[in-house]
Amino acid sequence: MRGFLTTRATVLDWLHTLDQLGDVFFPQPMGESSFRFDKVRKHSLLAFEDFDATSTEKPFRASTCVQPPGKKLSPNNEQIFHFSKNENGEYQLTPTLDDRQRILAGVRPCDLKAIHLMDRINSDGIPDAHYLSRRQNTTIIAHDCLQPCDQHCFCDATGSLRWREGADIFLTPQPEAKLLIEALTERGEQLLADAGFTPCKNIEGRKTLAEAQRTKPFGRQFNAPLQQVIDTVSNSGESPVWDKHVERCFSCGTCNLVCPTCYCFDVQDDFNVDDPDSGQRTRSWDGCMLEAFAVVAGGHNFRPQLAARQRHRIKRKLAWLPARFGDGSFCVGCGRCGHQCTVDIDIFDIANDLLATAETKP
Amino acid sequence: MKPRIAFFDMASCEGCQLAILDCEDVFLHILDLVDIVEFREALSEKAPRFDVAFIEGSINREIDAERLRDIRARCTWLVSLGACACHGNVQARSNALSPAENLQRVYGPEACHVAQTDSQYWPLWAHTRVRAVHEVVKVDYHLRGCPVDRDEFLHLVKRLVAGSLPRFARQPVCVECKHNGNECVFEHGDTCMGQITWGGCDAICINGGYRCDGCRGLLPGVNLDSHRALLRERGLSDTDIDSRYRLFCSADVQPRGTRP
Numbered sequence: 001m002r003g004f005l006t007t008r009a010t011v012l013d014w015l016h017t018l019d020q021l022g023d024v025f026f027p028q029p030m031g032e033s034s035f036r037f038d039k040v041r042k043h044s045l046l047a048f049e050d051f052d053a054t055s056t057e058k059p060f061r062a063s064t065c066v067q068p069p070g071k072k073l074s075p076n077n078e079q080i081f082h083f084s085k086n087e088n089g090e091y092q093l094t095p096t097l098d099d100r101q102r103i104l105a106g107v108r109p110c111d112l113k114a115i116h117l118m119d120r121i122n123s124d125g126i127p128d129a130h131y132l133s134r135r136q137n138t139t140i141i142a143h144d145c146l147q148p149c150d151q152h153c154f155c156d157a158t159g160s161l162r163w164r165e166g167a168d169i170f171l172t173p174q175p176e177a178k179l180l181i182e183a184l185t186e187r188g189e190q191l192l193a194d195a196g197f198t199p200c201k202n203i204e205g206r207k208t209l210a211e212a213q214r215t216k217p218f219g220r221q222f223n224a225p226l227q228q229v230i231d232t233v234s235n236s237g238e239s240p241v242w243d244k245h246v247e248r249c250f251s252c253g254t255c256n257l258v259c260p261t262c263y264c265f266d267v268q269d270d271f272n273v274d275d276p277d278s279g280q281r282t283r284s285w286d287g288c289m290l291e292a293f294a295v296v297a298g299g300h301n302f303r304p305q306l307a308a309r310q311r312h313r314i315k316r317k318l319a320w321l322p323a324r325f326g327d328g329s330f331c332v333g334c335g336r337c338g339h340q341c342t343v344d345i346d347i348f349d350i351a352n353d354l355l356a357t358a359e360t361k362p
Numbered sequence: 363m364k365p366r367i368a369f370f371d372m373a374s375c376e377g378c379q380l381a382i383l384d385c386e387d388v389f390l391h392i393l394d395l396v397d398i399v400e401f402r403e404a405l406s407e408k409a410p411r412f413d414v415a416f417i418e419g420s421i422n423r424e425i426d427a428e429r430l431r432d433i434r435a436r437c438t439w440l441v442s443l444g445a446c447a448c449h450g451n452v453q454a455r456s457n458a459l460s461p462a463e464n465l466q467r468v469y470g471p472e473a474c475h476v477a478q479t480d481s482q483y484w485p486l487w488a489h490t491r492v493r494a495v496h497e498v499v500k501v502d503y504h505l506r507g508c509p510v511d512r513d514e515f516l517h518l519v520k521r522l523v524a525g526s527l528p529r530f531a532r533q534p535v536c537v538e539c540k541h542n543g544n545e546c547v548f549e550h551g552d553t554c555m556g557q558i559t560w561g562g563c564d565a566i567c568i569n570g571g572y573r574c575d576g577c578r579g580l581l582p583g584v585n586l587d588s589h590r591a592l593l594r595e596r597g598l599s600d601t602d603i604d605s606r607y608r609l610f611c612s613a614d615v616q617p618r619g620t621r622p
């Protein structure tokens with residue numbers, strides 16, 4: 001596949017022109033120090049960070065968005081079907097499928113891996129037509145990270161930092177405010193066909209240049225190789241570690257709701273107030289840390305204990321789903337849950353603590 | 363027959379009733395579904411019986427409690443409308459003081475003495491404790507917030523009309539805050555009550571650039587010790603924390619029981 005080399009400014013200008021094809025999304029500054037993966041509008045402030053991370057100012061500094069880009073493929077409160085009564089008085093259901101073209105740009109390797117995992121989840125068993133319809137009509141322009149985005153990231157430790165699958169175009173920072181632009185799929189090729197960028201003769205050399213610039217070790221590292229982390233979490237039953245890490249927990253669900261590989265939802269039906277014979281079913285993001293999550297009909301709660309809910313969350317990421325799909329860790333190490341938890345409960349620390357207690361066992 | 367609904371106000375600012383009138387874009391459709399038989403903010407009729415009674419305001423005097431019991435006896439469903447009815451709201455802050463001290467603070471030492479001894483002032487003196495509606499009569503549903511959320515009101519009315527159970531948030535404000543992808547206010551040095559407060563408001567205050575002050579009340583069973591410890595770590599004194607918890611009288615007392 002082909003590669004190009006051009007300035008960051010040229011690429012940003014180009015991104016602005018892509019809105020003819022559909023909505024373009026890109027990380028944009030929000031609040032005092034955060035980013036929102038938001039629709040690109042005419043005057044949106046867009047930026048790529050420096051090759052050597054000299055600028056510490058937002059928006060020239062990399063950071064994960066509060067909500068991961070992949071959530072655009074299964075938005076909160078999405079309508080899954082609508083219903084109305086026909087002439088015979090029977091209810092008719094029409095599924096709602098969103099097939100609009102969209103472009104997710106500036107997607108980081110961790111979130112790219114997460115989208116790949118969500119592709120697997122949503123294609124497994126009964127395929128999720130709503131997710132897949134959006135996914136098939138989505139172009140992904142990913143962007144490498146040469147420096148860890150913050151103190152919480154551990155994407156290298158979970159094997160996501162070098163993830164490329166799922167990206168149509170991949171951008172790698174280069175010196176002199178430039179970017180290496182590689183088409184990784186046919187769709188990417190087409191998109192770049194008439195962008196007018198300067199072809200790059202030495203793609204491998206450029207990649208080596210970036211690799212040499214990459215911080216090493218990159219971000220936080222577990223105290224053992226990933227496979228050992230997965231084995232340890234898989235074999236951890238009752239353990240004081242679970243209790244220790246929920247002492248301060250609010251059961252607020254933030255760690256679920258910001259995670260790029262959390263996909264649980266709750267459904268709700270509603271009728272329209274202006275035509276009570278019609279209405280829709282919507283689904284909203286749910287999370288296993290919330291108290292009401294495991295309540296079933298009759299009010300029975302399968303996991304009333306907070307520690308049991310925490311264990312469930314960690315095992316989903318680092319034991320059960322890795323075993324089920326054989327695609328590595330379902331925690332991509334983006335660090336969002338630990339960063340955004342107001343009492344600093346971090347899956348990374350929990351995993352390391354489980355490793356430590358496993359070692360001291362006879 | 364369309365369900366008959368009625369609104370009553372106790373000690374409140376009537377802002378919740380105004381919030382409901384704010385449904386004007388769908389109000390005419392609501393009137394296709396229900397008959398509003400009593401609504402001081404909008405009409406002057408009085409009805410003997412009704413299906414749903416919405417009670418706005420806290421119960422401050424025995425005379426209000428009697429009126430409330432009478433309403434309860436005349437309706438099928440009774441709904442607490444807004445923070446005053448649900449947990450007492452700002453006026454319940456007076457519960458933390460003795461009645462004499464309260465009167466003195468508000469009316470001065472002289473007036474306080476008169477108020478306590480002159481039978482003419484009996485209603486004032488009788489205002490000894492601000493009660494939430496459910497402390498006096500059985501409440502079927504709570505519409506929380508100061509003011510209430512119009513979408514929750516609409517949801518409840520639709521569900522009651524359809525004969526199905528309404529569903530309200532049983533989770534803290536953080537859930538909706540995260541649904542909206544907001545930057546957590548702790549990120550920029552502020553503090554928030556979102557982790558311990560009933561959701562359902564779509565985290566409207568954080569969306570708007572402020573923090574959550576807990577107007578929807580304390581979520582039962584939350585980790586209040588951890589919250590206090592966090593606020594202390596963030597530099598708040600215990601007095602500041604108490605004052606934050608008491609603002610809407612929401613986190614003053616840990617509610618009993620599990621989430622309905």
Ligand code: SF4
Nearest residue numbers: 249250252253255341
């Ligand atoms: S974000 Fe933190 S406090 Fe909230 S549920 Fe997760 S671990 Fe608990």
Ligand code: SF4
Nearest residue numbers: 259331332334335337
């Ligand atoms: S568990 Fe936490 S660090 Fe891992 S992918 Fe989810 S949010 Fe990111």
Ligand code: SF4
Nearest residue numbers: 108110145149153155
């Ligand atoms: S977690 Fe890693 S891959 Fe993700 S944004 Fe941070 S540095 Fe980049």
Ligand code: SF4
Nearest residue numbers: 536539546547554556
């Ligand atoms: S701003 Fe408040 S409501 Fe939002 S996540 Fe933070 S603590 Fe929760």
Ligand code: SF4
Nearest residue numbers: 563567574575576577
């Ligand atoms: S965010 Fe908090 S203070 Fe604001 S409406 Fe919701 S519960 Fe009330």
